Amino acid sequence: MHTELTGTTAGTCHMPPVLVPQPDDPRPLRSAFGRFTTGVTIVTTQTPKGPLGITANSFSSVSLDPPLVIWGIGRHSSRFAAFAECEHFAIHVLAVEQHDLCWRFARSGHDFTGVDLAYSNEGAPLLPGALARFECRTANRFTGGDHEMLLGQVLRMTSREGEPMVFSAGRYRLFAPDA
Numbered sequence: 001m002h003t004e005l006t007g008t009t010a011g012t013c014h015m016p017p018v019l020v021p022q023p024d025d026p027r028p029l030r031s032a033f034g035r036f037t038t039g040v041t042i043v044t045t046q047t048p049k050g051p052l053g054i055t056a057n058s059f060s061s062v063s064l065d066p067p068l069v070i071w072g073i074g075r076h077s078s079r080f081a082a083f084a085e086c087e088h089f090a091i092h093v094l095a096v097e098q099h100d101l102c103w104r105f106a107r108s109g110h111d112f113t114g115v116d117l118a119y120s121n122e123g124a125p126l127l128p129g130a131l132a133r134f135e136c137r138t139a140n141r142f143t144g145g146d147h148e149m150l151l152g153q154v155l156r157m158t159s160r161e162g163e164p165m166v167f168s169a170g171r172y173r174l175f176a177p178d179a
């Protein structure tokens with residue numbers, strides 16, 4: 001049950017209702033979070049079972065000096081332990097033509113079929129074709145509720161021109177350049 005704090009004015013002003021997050025129904029909170037439009041990344045790391053990847057849009061740049069980025073791995077993911085404990089990882093900012101990788105690494109983490117993998121000096125799996133790629137050392141970790149946040153020190157990066165994959169309100173969207 002979601003409590004409307006401004007229920008009376010909501011109808012007259014055409015304002016959306018103000019809700020309080022409810023632990024027993026995360027859908028409205030997830031929906032509100034999803035209004036923040038993001039790019040999409042694939043994060044990779046090496047494990048004893050081979051290369052592992054995951055689709056993640058929690059990525060954000062943090063600091064230029066020192067060079068830091070952050071992303072979060074969900075505690076309920078089958079890939080949680082591998083990423084929460086990894087020492088090195090690589091973040092790939094997806095181009096629009098890489099949307100198949102987004103869905104592939106949302107489903108499962110070990111399927112690199114047809115991907116021409118390379119490896120960083122530290123052993124992190126590197127995917128070709130990304131708009132930007134950040135080879136990272138885990139600089140810090142902290143628990144953020146049901147996610148573990150990984151702060152990465154950027155050791156090396158690549159960057160190229162191209163159209164980004166865009167995710168908003170739970171869907172893949174087309175980027176409208178110069179709109």
Ligand SMILES: Cc1cc2nc3c(=O)[nH]c(=O)nc-3n(C[C@H](O)[C@H](O)[C@H](O)COP(=O)(O)O)c2cc1C
Pocket residue numbers: 040054055056057058059071072073074075076077078079102105106107108109167
């Ligand atoms: C666009 C998109 C963004 C996602 N972002 C994250 C994220 O930032 N962190 C995360 O832990 N899972 C994220 N996920 C979910 C994971 O990719 C994956 O589906 C989830 O961890 C379940 O994996 P499992 O089946 O191995 O348990 C995202 C999925 C999609 C489609």
